[in-house]
Each structure stands twice: as structure tokens, then as C-alpha cells.
Amino acid sequence: MNTAVKTLVIDGRDVSAAPDQTILEVAREHSIYIPSLCHLQGLHAIGACRMCVVEVKGAKKLVPACTTAIDEGMEVTTDSERLQTYRRTILELLFSERNHICSVCVSNGNCELQSLAQKLDMTHVHFPYLYPTLTVDASHERFVIDHNRCILCSRCVRVCDEIEGAHTWDTMGRGINCRVITDLNQPWGSSDTCTACGKCVHVCPTGALSEKGKSVAEMSKRRQFLPYLTMMRGRER
């Protein structure tokens, strides 16, 4: 194991970190806030939502904090007017993409997309809403997927594959037609691989995945299992 320590500067603060850590991990350890949506500690980082983009001195492009490894002498800026504008615009793009009507959503008040919009002062969406026609799959006996609320963060895909080991979830289609599917795009209820563990439901940041029987604002997610499971897995190895 490499025990060397690297030092870097985040928002003007000198910090030290293990060489295999990412910018996001180090920032969070030092209570420096970087917004994120697709990232969830315990799952493989994929850098898809682009909410965590940060400025690194000397780098030509913005980099995602969740997938960028730290380096000796790195100077990171996590908050600037430019970054705030980009992050807000990306949020607006997400809100315009599908049907995010908070007032009738099971996750109203317990939604990461909603709370991020509030936190980043997103007051309105200045892109036309795309409102695609998407279905709701309620064929599973305990859970429901509403594609209208899905932001394609792929947390469900990753937790099912990496933690549960079932790989029931995956994505199909490309670009704006991309969506998450169960098995080979079969109804969730008919899936032979799904163990009905519910991990996907509880890592979902929005109301896309919910338990049956929950009404508006009643669905809150429980994620305590994830750090515990990843810690126990780490010990096994």
C-alpha cells in the first residue's frame, strides 16, 4: 500500500490526502461542498451528471471532481461565478428533459434533484420543456419505476451490479432516447434476475424509483446500508 501523502490546495486551503483519492473525496473530508448527483459513496464514480465540475489551475478544461485523482501541488477551485452558472444550467437541462413536477411526486421534499435546485438558487427553467411520452412500470410487486422522473444517473444500474451482484438494471437507447431498463427491456415484474432487494429504489436520487403504496412526498430513501456493505466487502478482500 502506498502510504505517501500528497498535498494540494482546494479553495485556497492547504490539504493533504492519500494519493489514490479523488478531488471530491478530499473536498468532502475537509467539509468543502461540491454539488453532485450521479455520485454516491460506495458506488463506482462515473462523472456523468457534470454537477461536480471544478477548475484546476493550469488545466485547459474543467474536470469532474468525482473521477479526477488528486495530484501533488494541484490547485482546485470548487466555486466560482462561472461554475455556478454552468451547474445551474445543467440542472435546468435536467428539469427540462423529463417531467419533474415536484408537487405531485412521491419524493417531494426528499429529492436530491429538488434540494440541489434549491441550494443552487435555480429560480426557473429557461429552456422549453421536452415532455417526452414515457411510461410507468408498476409490474413489480413491491416497487415502481416512473421514467418521467429519471435523470439517468445510473445509480440503480451500479448498485444492482456492484453491490447486489444481480445486474438486473441497465441502460438502452442513446442520447435523448436513453433510459434505464430491467433485464432485456422486459417488465420489471417479470424479471428473473431481480432479487427484490430494493437497493436501487433507495439509492435513486429522485422519485423515479419508489416503493408501492407511497403517496405524494411520502417516499424517503434509506441509504445506511451502502457504506456498511462496502465496508464489509472491503474487509473480505
Place this chain on the structure above:
Amino acid sequence: MGIPLREIIYEIGGGIPDGRGFKAVQTGGPSGGCIPAGHLDLPVDYESLVKVGSIMGSGGMIVTDESSCMVDVAKFFIEFCMSESCGKCVPCRVGTTHMYHLLERICAGEAEERDLATLEELCDVVRNTSLCGLGQAAPNPILSTLHYFQDEYHAHVVEKRCPAGVCHMADQEVKA
């Protein structure tokens, strides 16, 4: 490498058929920029192409003459980028879709001036925050045409007229 655009287009390529005038050359594939006549003496190399807002890319060139509408050309290329987007990252997946819809509105004579500002803003976000090269380069055809052929965009948006006569304007139909 280093040969001027003019030599490639007029000597090696044999020029434009039927005596029509040159309008723009798009280099580097669908996500390259459109270079206007003023830069025809530009040597074809990586640095020079980037300086005028395009890329070397695949090395391919598409020459358009006066009969082409540059807004329509930009729409054509962004449609390609939109359908090639994999859908993993948000700015490319949703941004290119909005860019295409905006260009559709402009071509149909339904756009307002503020749509041009939205288009530019989208280009900036998609270029700077996309995950891979496809999204980062996708705004090039729009940004370069907005820069070099601003008058054509203006004609579509303000005068509801397509100078090249390519775009079918909804308004004109009503008036006729």
C-alpha cells in the same frame, strides 16, 4: 499539411461546379467549424484551423456554395451530433437536443432574438462541461456560423427570411 484551403478546394478539388460562388468550408467532420471565404488563404494545419474556430478532426472537408443556407448547414451537423450522443452526460444529451430544436425554430422562422442568446449560452455549457470530445466539439458548427454568418441568422430571426432560399418559413406561407 500547410497547403492553403484555396489550393485544396480550387486546384486539387477542381473548384465549385456551375460557376457558383464559394460560401464556406467545413473542416474536420460534423463537429468542425465553418470557415468563410475571408480565410481561404489559411494554411491547413492544426493551429491555424483552431484559430479560426474549426478543427483538423478527421481531415475531411465539406465545401458549400452560395446555394446553401448556413443555419440549415449548422442544423444538419448538430442533428448528427445529437443522434450520436450516447446519453451518459447531461449537457451533451439534453444540450444538443435543445440546440437542434432551437435551430429548427430559427429555420422555420419561429425564433425570437432571445433564442440566439440561449443558443450561444447552450454552446458554451455543452462545450465546457461535456464528458467527452463529442459534446465538447458539437457546438463548433453553430459557434462558427454564428460568428461568420451572423447576418444569415439575423435574416432568419428578425426578417423571417432565408437569404439562400433553403429554409421553408412558416410566416411567408401565411402571407402568400
